Amino acid sequence: MDTSLLILLTTQVLLPLFFLLWLWLPRPADRLGWAMRVLYGACYIAFIAVIGRWDFLSSALEVMLPLVFIACAALSYARLRARPWNRARSILRTHGFTAAMAIFFLALTARALSGYGYRETSVDLAFPLGAGTYYVGQGGSASLINNHHGNESQRYALDIVALDAFGARAKGLMPTALADYAIFGREVKSPCTGLAISIHDGIADNRISQTNIEEPAGNHVILACGTARILLAHMEKGSISVAGGEIVSLGQTLGRVGNSGNSSEPHLHIHAYVGGTRDYDDGVGVPMTFDGRFLVRGSTVTVPQPTP
Template identity: 35%
Template sequence: MSWMVMVTQIFLPVLLLFWFARFPAAGVLVFGLQAISVGAVILGVGLAALWTMPPFWVPYLYGVVFLLTIAWHLVRGHLLGNGFWQASAGPTTLVLMAAGLGAIGGYMGYLAWLGRELPQVDTVNIALPFGAGDYLVAHGGSGSLVNIHLHTLDESVERFRPWRGQSRALDIVRITPFGRHVEGWQPADPTRYVTFGTPVLAPCNGAVARIVDGVQDMQVPEMDPENIAGNYVAVDCGDFFVVLAHLHQGSIQVSAGDSLDIGDKLGEMGNSGNSSEPHLHVHAQRGLPEEAPLSGQPLALTINGDFYIRNDRIKVSGSGAAQD
C-alpha cells in the first residue's frame, strides 16, 4: 500500500468522517455544505480509486458511517435553534476547505461514472477467460481515470504506437469472497497473491495465433519494461484477436496453430512483464502485425455481454458469472 493510498483512501475519509461526527457545523446551510462536501469526497474516492487494499467493501463502510452520522445529528437535534449559518470563523474556514475537497471529489466521481458508458466504437464480446472464483476489475471502462490503458490511444506519441491495440484493455485480479487479494502485507513473492496460478481459459472458439513464453515472473513491485506484455497468448477469434497477458512463466499449455474451444486452458495468471503485481491483462484488437503484434486496431470489449469498469466484481460459479 503506497503513501498515496494511505492518504486518499484511509486517512482523508476517516478524518473527514470524524470531523463531521464530532464537530457538526452550526446552522442549516453550513451543516448542509459540510455534509455535501464530506459525502462528495467519499463518493469520488469510492468510484475513482482502486479498492484492492483496502478491500472493496471499505467505501461502502464509509458510506454507511456517513449516513448514520447524518441520522445521529438529526435525531439529536443538532440543527435546531442554530439558524442558517451560526458557525464562527474557524469552523467556517474548515467547511470551506472541505468544500474545495468536495468539489474535487465530486468531479472525480463524475468522471469515473462517465467511464461506465460503453464507448461508441467497434465492440466485441467474449466468454469468461477464467473459471470459478471471485474477481475484481483493477482497470477498465471508457474513461482514463478508471482505465489507465486509454492513454496509448494517443497516436501522436510514438512510443505508444506498438501497444495501441491494448488501449481498451481490462486488468483483472482474483480476490477472496471478503476482498483479500494477498497473503501478508505487500509481499515481494508473487505466489502469495491470490491471482497467481489461476487458470486462464480460451475466451472464444478459434485458434492460437501467437504465444510468448519464457519471460520471468517479477518480484512485487518490480516491473519489466523491456517485455511489457510478458508471457502471453494471442487467440484468433475470427475477425478479431484476444490477447491474454502477464501469464506465469512456463504455464502456457498451447502452441501456435492449436484449435481452441471456449474454456480450454491456455495457461495461468502470473506476474511477467510490465506488471506491478499479479493480474490478468485481456484486450481485443483487429489485426496482429508481425513486427508489432499488439499494435492492431483497439476494440471495446464485453464479457458475456457485460461492460466492466474499475472495481466491478465478477463472481464466477459453475453456472456462470454474476456482476456486483
C-alpha cells in the same frame, strides 16, 4: 513504505476518516455549516468509491463506506437540529472554499463515471478465468479508472485480480511471495474459439514491485477471434499450454496467471484490438463485454463452480 501504498492509505483510509470525524468535531455553528460539511464529504466519498482500488483493503468497503457516511451524517444532525440555519455574515466567505472543493470532487466523479460506457462496437467474450471471485483493478473508458486508456491499442484493457474470502487480492497490503496473491497460478481460459496466432513463453516471473519493461506482455497468448485480436498477458513462466497456429476452443486452458513482463504483481491483462496482427501494441482497441457486461474498475465477477 511504498509511495503507492502511502497514497492509497491516505486517500482511502485517512481522508474518509477525516470526513467522518469532521461531521462531529468541531461542532458546526449552524445547520448550513453542517450541510456544507456533508456535501463536501459526500462528494469525496463518492469520488473515492468510484476510483479507489478497494481490492487492496477489501472490496466490501466500497459499499460500506458510503453507508457509514450516511449513517454518521444522520446521527450528527441530531446534535444541532435546534440551531439556526445560518449565523455567517458572508456565506461565500465562510463556505465558499468548501463548496468549491465539493464541486471539484463531484466533477471528477462525473468524469470517472463517463468511463462506464462506450460507443464503439464491442466484442463479446467469455470471462477468461475459472471458478472464483474476481475484481477489475483497471478497466473502463476513462483514464481516471483505467490507466491503459491513453494507449490506442489498450484503451479498453482490463487488469484482473482474484479476491479471497475477505474481499482482498492478497494476504496483506503488499506481500512479497507471489503465492500470497489470490490470482497467482489460476488457470487462464480461452475467452473465445479462435486461432492462437502468437504465443510467447520462457520469461521469468518478476519479484513483487519489479517489472520487465523489455518484454511488456511477458508470457502471453494472442488469439484471433473473428476480426478481433485478443491478448492475454503476464502469464506464469512455463505454463502456456497451446502452440502457435493451434485452433483453441472456448474455455480451453491457455496457461496460468503469473507476474511476467511489465507487471509489478500477479494479475491477468486482457485487451482486444483490430487492425493489428501479432503486434499487440499496434491496432485500435475495442471494447470487450463478458456475457454482455462491460467491466470497469471496481467491477466484481463471480464464476461459480461447474456442476458435476
